[in-house]
Amino acid sequence: MNGEKSESVIDRKADNRELLTGLGFGILFGFLLHKGGVTKYDVIVGQLLLTDFTVIKIMLSAVATGMVGVYFMKSMGWVRLSLKSGSLGMNIVGALIFGVGFALLGYCPGTIAGAIGNGYLDALTGGLAGILLGTWIFAILYPKLKKGILKRGEFGDLTIPGLLKVNDWVVIVPVVTLIILLLLLIERAGF
Amino acid sequence: METTISVLTETAWSPYVAGIGIGVLSWLSFLISGKPIATSTSFAQTSGMIEGVISGRKAGERPYFKKIKTRIGWQWMLVLGVIAGAFISALISGDLQTNAWVPPLWASAFGDKALTRVLAALAGGVILGFGARFAGGCTSGHGISGTLQLAVSSWISAIFFFVGGIIAAHLIFHVIA
Numbered sequence: 001m002n003g004e005k006s007e008s009v010i011d012r013k014a015d016n017r018e019l020l021t022g023l024g025f026g027i028l029f030g031f032l033l034h035k036g037g038v039t040k041y042d043v044i045v046g047q048l049l050l051t052d053f054t055v056i057k058i059m060l061s062a063v064a065t066g067m068v069g070v071y072f073m074k075s076m077g078w079v080r081l082s083l084k085s086g087s088l089g090m091n092i093v094g095a096l097i098f099g100v101g102f103a104l105l106g107y108c109p110g111t112i113a114g115a116i117g118n119g120y121l122d123a124l125t126g127g128l129a130g131i132l133l134g135t136w137i138f139a140i141l142y143p144k145l146k147k148g149i150l151k152r153g154e155f156g157d158l159t160i161p162g163l164l165k166v167n168d169w170v171v172i173v174p175v176v177t178l179i180i181l182l183l184l185l186i187e188r189a190g191f
Numbered sequence: 192m193e194t195t196i197s198v199l200t201e202t203a204w205s206p207y208v209a210g211i212g213i214g215v216l217s218w219l220s221f222l223i224s225g226k227p228i229a230t231s232t233s234f235a236q237t238s239g240m241i242e243g244v245i246s247g248r249k250a251g252e253r254p255y256f257k258k259i260k261t262r263i264g265w266q267w268m269l270v271l272g273v274i275a276g277a278f279i280s281a282l283i284s285g286d287l288q289t290n291a292w293v294p295p296l297w298a299s300a301f302g303d304k305a306l307t308r309v310l311a312a313l314a315g316g317v318i319l320g321f322g323a324r325f326a327g328g329c330t331s332g333h334g335i336s337g338t339l340q341l342a343v344s345s346w347i348s349a350i351f352f353f354v355g356g357i358i359a360a361h362l363i364f365h366v367i368a
Binding site for chain 1: 201202203204206207208209210211212213214215216217218219220221222223224225226227228230231233234235237238239241242253254255256258263264265266267268269270271272273274275276277278279280281284286287288289290291292293294295296297305308309310311312313314315316317318319320321322323324325326327328329330331332333334335336337338339340341342343344345346347348349350351352353354355356357358359360361363364
């Protein structure tokens with residue numbers, strides 16, 4: 001009885017710590033999103049209209065930095081990857097639908113939280129309500145979608161090095177190089 | 192110390208500084224929490240919790256809500272933190288918006304009526320939320336955290352987020368407007 005009690009106290013402490021670290025990561029993430037300018041509709045839609053390349057610059061530099069560090073830590077045995085499994089139906093059709101919403105709303109789930117913090121009221125009202133409604137509609141339709149389109153062309157939680165059956169770094173080095181070249185090209189084009 | 196503070200109160204940083212910062216943040220979230228930064232599941236959990244409040248116990252019984260577990264966890268707190276972090280940054284840099292209903296770019300094409308913009312944001316939000324759960328992630332979960340892990344599902348998603356977004360934005364601003 002006593003043992004059980006102290007265990008549940010420890011569990012709750014671990015839970016609280018997890019919630020607090022989540023909050024901490026969120027505060028830093030939101031701070032960086034605002035400083036990067038992507039809590040603003042004009043910057044996001046400017047990217048989709050190909051007049052402002054802030055979003056791509058942030059994403060690609062985050063991806064290149066993150067990739068090198070996370071794979072280094074993986075090779076040291078410090079971290080494990082956390083991959084999303086997928087299918088062509090899920091990832092192509094779902095992402096195209098997402099893209100249409102992205103263009104009309106002008107925020108995505110992460111940046112809308114940032115936009116709300118920044119004080120944008122279209123994000124707080126219509127945008128937030130819409131996203132909640134959209135995820136709820138998906139939850140209603142999920143049992144039907146699960147057996148159909150979401151299963152079409154299933155490939156699981158595959159990585160690119162896994163697909164090509166090569167060492168991780170054989171993919172990382174060229175991908176990071178390409179990202180840097182692409183960013184240099186964007187800068188040189190004057191964006 | 193003065194220079195540190197003045198950096199924090201600048202409205203905008205170089206996108207590369209912000210991007211590299213987010214990359215470093217992703218190292219720490221893997222190392223400390225064992226999780227990638229992601230946001231869209233939290234919106235689905237919230238919609239499940241709202242359904243639960245409105246209709247009693249039914250929401251948790253939907254297979255999808257059972258799968259993602261409608262509870263407040265690490266990621267849900269992260270999304271709450273994003274609101275707080277952006278608020279802090281906006282506040283200390285004098286960029287906190289008041290009465291900002293219609294973004295300037297939207298107003299330039301569709302006028303400055305708040306209702307039109309709110310309805311468009313509502314419709315866009317429905318499509319975006321549905322698409323995010325359909326694809327199993329959004330611009331953070333797939334677009335940053337998944338691509339940096341070289342996940343095939345995330346690279347496909349990230350590419351088609353922008354294919355769909357670029358086509359739709361051009362239609363909205365150059366055909367409909």
